[in-house]
Amino acid sequence: MEKQKTVGFLLKRVDCNDGVASHCKTLIRGLRAAGWRVVLITGLVNYDAGSEDSFQALKDLSEDWIVFEDMKPFLPTWASIRRIEEIVNKYEISLFHAHGYSMLLLARILKIFTGLECVATFHLLIEDENSTWIKSVLRPKIRKYQIYLRVFAPKAFIAYSSEIERFLIQDLGFPKNKVRKILAGMDTNYFRLPSSEERQKAREKFGFEEKELVCTLVGRLNWIKGHDVLIDAVRQIRKEFPEMVLKCLFAGSGDREQEIKEYAFVSEDDSHSFIFAGYLNDMREVYWTSDIFVLPSRLEGFAFVVAEAMCCGTVPIRTPAAGALDQIEEGKTGYIVPFDDAEALSKAIQKLANKDFRLQMGQQCAEYASxxxxxxxxxxxxxELYCECCGMETTESLKA
Incomplete structure (x- = not known):
């Protein structure tokens, strides 16, 4: 049997409660099954009590995890370069996979010393071109991205959403033949439709009654995720349709937790409407207990949680940030609402209040997403891309 292949993941930092860490876990688990080893080479690692299991999973899945507390991708030290060179030799690394464009300079320097090519995944948070965010935040940086990529371009870019693919090719001018769209994947054997017993058990665990309509937002407790928009929408529904028993579940942790909770809890009615569950390791139960999945993000790269929820039959409502084009067929697999529009979000939630309609759409979501x-x-x-970039036979690699 052919020996295992090894890829070195390069990350500037690791936040164990975010989507990048979640994506890396899924990717590493799948690569291991395909006969590949992964060595993590990263900067600082951040996790708390809630995301400690996520940290441990990354550690257990990886062949090794080398952390540079003084990681400086734009000005790497000679000692760090030599250390990574030693790691390459020790594990016979075949190529690097850089997560984030900031690691490309380091990857280019490492190529000089090791001869290894680099594949990169662009985790930039991208939003709809009509949003004021792209005009104020992203557009001024495009010229810098273009110059940087011209000098430190990887062998190939992986775009895990149509919006990122478009951004790389149209906005940054990266050659089309060097961009590979590979949609983010989930473990569809794990994220699946629940049985009636599994759903009932999940509802009981979170304390929800069957008559209650549960809207869930999974994501870091940061204003960028749009928690305030959902809170405003729920308050609007509560005012206009007091007979609707609507509950809102927030799953996640983050640096704006206290501010968001203060925004949510203003009145006694709020204390009944909003539940903060903190960071949860098993999100499947969160999706199973939910009727509607809401993600009113102002910025996204793909929104893995939307795809996971869809696989579980939970109907999503989200903004047109990156990933929306691949996830939502309007009115069939969910709804897309404008940025910062609590009224539009409120109306979308109301459309899904009908149980039979919601269950039918949930079935369509699960079939499509899986x-x-x-x-x-x-x-x-x-x-296939790894093998292509470092001259391996794909078939043999998959059989390893």
């Missing part, structure tokens, strides 16, 4: 966002498909395409 076929499109399949982890095995993502791994197959990723391994």
């Amino acid at each position: 076929s499109v966002f399949d982890r095995e498909l993502m791994i197959e395409k990723t391994v």
Whole structure:
């Protein structure tokens, strides 16, 4: 049997409660099954009590995890370069996979010393071109991105959403033949439709009654995720339709937790409407207990949690940030609402108040998501790209 292949993941930092860490876990787990080892080479690692299991999972899945507390991707030290060179030799690393454009300079320097190519995933948070955010935050940086990529371009870019693919090719001018769209994949055997017993058990665990309509937002407790928009929408529904028993579950932790809770809890009615569950390791139960999944983000790269929720039959409502084009067919697999529009979000939630309609759409979500966002498909395409970039035989690699 051919020896295992090894890829070195380069990350500037690791926040164990965010989507990048979650994506890396899924990717590493799938690569291991395909006969590849992963060595993590990263900067500082951040986790709290809630996300400690996520940290441990990354550690257990990786062949090794080398942390540079003084990681400086734009000005790497000679000692760090030599240390990574030693790691390359020790584990016979075949290529690097840089997560984030900031690691490309380091990858180019490492190529001089090791001869290894680099594949990169662009985790930039991207939003709709009509949003004021892109005009004020992203557009002024595009010229810098273009110059940087011209000098430190990787062998290939992985775009895990159509919006990122468009951004790389149209906005940054990266060659089309060097961009590979590989949609983010989930473990569709794990994220699946629940049985009636499983759903009932999940509802009981979180204390929800069957008559209650549960809207859930999973994400870091940061204003960028739009918690305030959902809170405003729930208050609006509560005012206009007091007979609707609507509950809002927030799952996640983050640096704006106290501010968001202060925004949520103003009145006694708020204390009945909003539940903060903190960071949860098993999100499947969160999706199973939910009727509607809401993500009114102002910025996204793909929104993995939306795809996971869809696989579980939970109907999503989200903004047109990156990932929306691949996830939502309006009125069939969810709804897209404008940025910062609590009224539009309120109306979308109202459309899904009808149980029969919601269940029908949930079935459509699960069928679509389980076929499109399949982890095995993502791994197959990723391994093909790895092999292509470092001159391996794909078939032999998959058999290893």
